[in-house]
Amino acid sequence: DCNDTNAAINPGATEICDGLDNNCDGRVDDGLGSTTYYRDADGDGCGDPAVVITTCDTTPPAGYVTNSTDGCPTDAAKCSAGTCGCGTPDDADGNNIPDCLELDLSMLPPAPIAAGTSYVVRINAFAVSTLIPMNGMQLAVKFDATRLQLASIDAVAGTPFNTVLGTSVNNTLGTLKYAIGIGADQTGMTSSADLVDLVFTVKPGADLCAQDIQLAQLQTIGSFKNVFVTNTNIGVNPTLYSLPIMDLDSTKPVITGVPASVTAAADPGSTFGAFVPTPTVLVTDNCNVATSGLLITYPNLTTATAWPIDGMFPVGLTTLKWSATDDTGNETIIDRTIDIANWQLLTIKVQFDTRQVGASTRSIRVTTGTTSQLVNVAMPAWVGATPSVGILADIHIPIAASYSCISAKDNVHSLSAVDFSVDTVGNHYETSFTLIEGDSNDDNRIDVLDFSIFVGDQGNGVATNARSNFDANTVINNADFSCISINFFKRGDTCVAGADADAPLSRVSVKELRRQGLGNLAAADMNGDGWVDLRDMQIYLQGGQAPRASGTHDQGSISGW
Known part of the structure; x- marks a missing residue:
């Protein structure tokens, strides 16, 4: 007995793996075999060949494994040899640098x-x-x-x-x-x-x-x-x-003198387009002389690299691109447009033969060729005996090489007037008219129908541009009647030969008025003889007054017959 203090240790005991001599034969754990274990300090499952223990225990001690394959014992992401601390793989891009x-x-x-x-x-x-x-x-x-x-x-x-x-x-x-x-x-x-x-x-x-x-x-x-x-x-x-090798000049060339984009009407007398003056464009650069150029693209997509010699640009949208490039490649580009409209401009100066007591807005029918349009014009009151002038500026009219005649008419006040010698002033046509008042039904003649309408329209508190209110105050009275009496039997002028209005009427029957749905004009039959005629106008001038129908008079359009 080699250990009297431990009853499990004696010459007859069976040797077990506990680091003791259990059978007292002088050998520890003899006959049980042995296993070598390797330290796995980084916990990656691979052992450090430099740190080992050998034991008969078949279970590895904590922190040890049975292999010795860890080439980086302190790199938990790597077992194989190489650059420790880089994980696996340590050279993913294959450039031989971890x-x-x-x-x-x-x-x-x-x-x-x-x-x-x-x-x-x-x-x-x-x-x-x-x-x-x-x-x-x-x-x-x-x-x-x-x-x-x-x-x-x-x-x-x-x-x-x-x-x-x-x-x-x-x-x-x-x-x-x-x-x-x-x-x-x-x-x-x-x-x-x-x-x-x-x-x-x-x-x-x-x-x-x-x-x-x-x-x-x-x-x-x-x-x-x-x-x-x-x-x-x-x-x-x-x-x-390092910083790249580079050209230091980063300043773009400067282009001066480039005009603003243009939007304009076609020139009077031209069916092609409009004149745009040649600009003086200069290019400067802080370091050297820049290369410059101009590219013009016309509405039909043809191009040019120089301003047109005559300065004329066609109707439609033309684009212009000025460019300048210096030796370093810095580039400046300026884009502009020239938009020539498919119409020309007309300015008309209008005055009336009747003294305008107040200011009014008149509707003027302007006829150029076969095209007519209504244009409103602000008419100021006369200053003393000086007639007032209304200006219809920049009226859009169809493009034509010339206009031999233009007419104008206030559709509920005047006869039409024409101009056979239209002037060209700058970028527009220009003409002027003095309109003769007294035509209230737009038939381009002054006759008994206008008298009949006047009788129905007369009264107080009317608009300054109301029908029959020829002098632009707020009352239709004898002053307005004077326009009819003075200009009686006149007809307006037209641009087309033989297209004058029918002859003015000296009389019309009440029966005919009613047949035409204009029975309300029968009030102008002062003497009750069934006719509106010159005798009724005389009676009105002498202060006569026919009975008037109750209700509001319709100031609708009235045509002569």
Whole structure:
């Protein structure tokens, strides 16, 4: 008995795997066999061949496995040999650089350079995958000291390195040596990040017209190079991307003298279009002489590169494009349009033969060729004995090579008047008319029908442009009747030979008026003889007055017969 304190240990006991000599033969766990186990400290299922235990126990101790295949014992994402800390695979892009150590260091160019302004270059780190934590870096930059002066180095919000370890700036030689690291509250850079902004001042008078210039680059200065440092103090050399070689001139050429877009009517006397004067267009550039050009596209889609010699543009929409390009490729384009309408302009000056007591708005029928249109005109009151003139400006009329005759008529007040010698004034036709009043039923003659209408219309409180209100006050009375009596039996003029109105009527029967639905005009039969005629007008002039029907008189259209 080799252990009197333990009854289970004696020469007759069976040997078991417990690290003791159970049968007192002088050997521990003899005859039970043994197994070697390997430490799996990172828990990835692969054992560290350098840390082993051997035991007869067939169950692995905690934290141990039966294999010894872990090439990175502290990298839980990787068993095979390689760059520990990068996981598997450690070179997914196959460029022979472990992804966890693969970095690009870039200078991101700002907006174009301009004299007297700041030129800010951002330093950016780009990682293709999760990095081993980077605890710091060195930044080595050479810059064009003839054009730039480094004013400051500003940390970017969220930078993984907020502690400046050293700075050396030489604005004469154009060099920067800069070292930064993590702060106490930071754990290192493990992904892409913006690092710092290099704020340069563009020197006054700097040559900004040069081409193929590299303003700054990431470049080793002496022994000082661009490098990142891991949390295990391993240096990582990034791939460097400096500012591109570029043309410094970013200022576009200036085009002056380009006219505004034009919208116009066709010129009087032209069936083609309208004249637009040739502009004086100049092109200047801050660095060199720019190449310039003009492209004109007409309504029929034909093109030209020069202003038309006669300055004439056709009816329709023409587009114009002025362009200028400098040696750097900066381009300025200005677009304009010339829209010539498919009509011409007419201005008419109108006055009436009757003194206008008040102001009114008259409706004038303008006839050009076979086209008629009603145009309202504001007629002011006469000033003393000076007739008032109403102007119908910019009336749209069909395009014609010429107009030999134009007519105008107030449709409920006057006869028509014509002009056989229409003037051309600037960009429009122009004419003037004095309209003879007294025609109330638009039959272009002054006769007993107009007298009959007047009798029915007379009264107070009427509109200044009411029918039979020839002098534009608020009452239809004897003053208005004078227009009929003075101009009695006159006919209006027309542009077409033989198209004059029928002869004026000297009488009309009440029976005929009623047959025509105009029985209300029978009030003009002053003597009750069944006719409206000159005798009734005489009686009215002598102060006679026939009985008038009750109700409101209809001022509808009345035609002569």
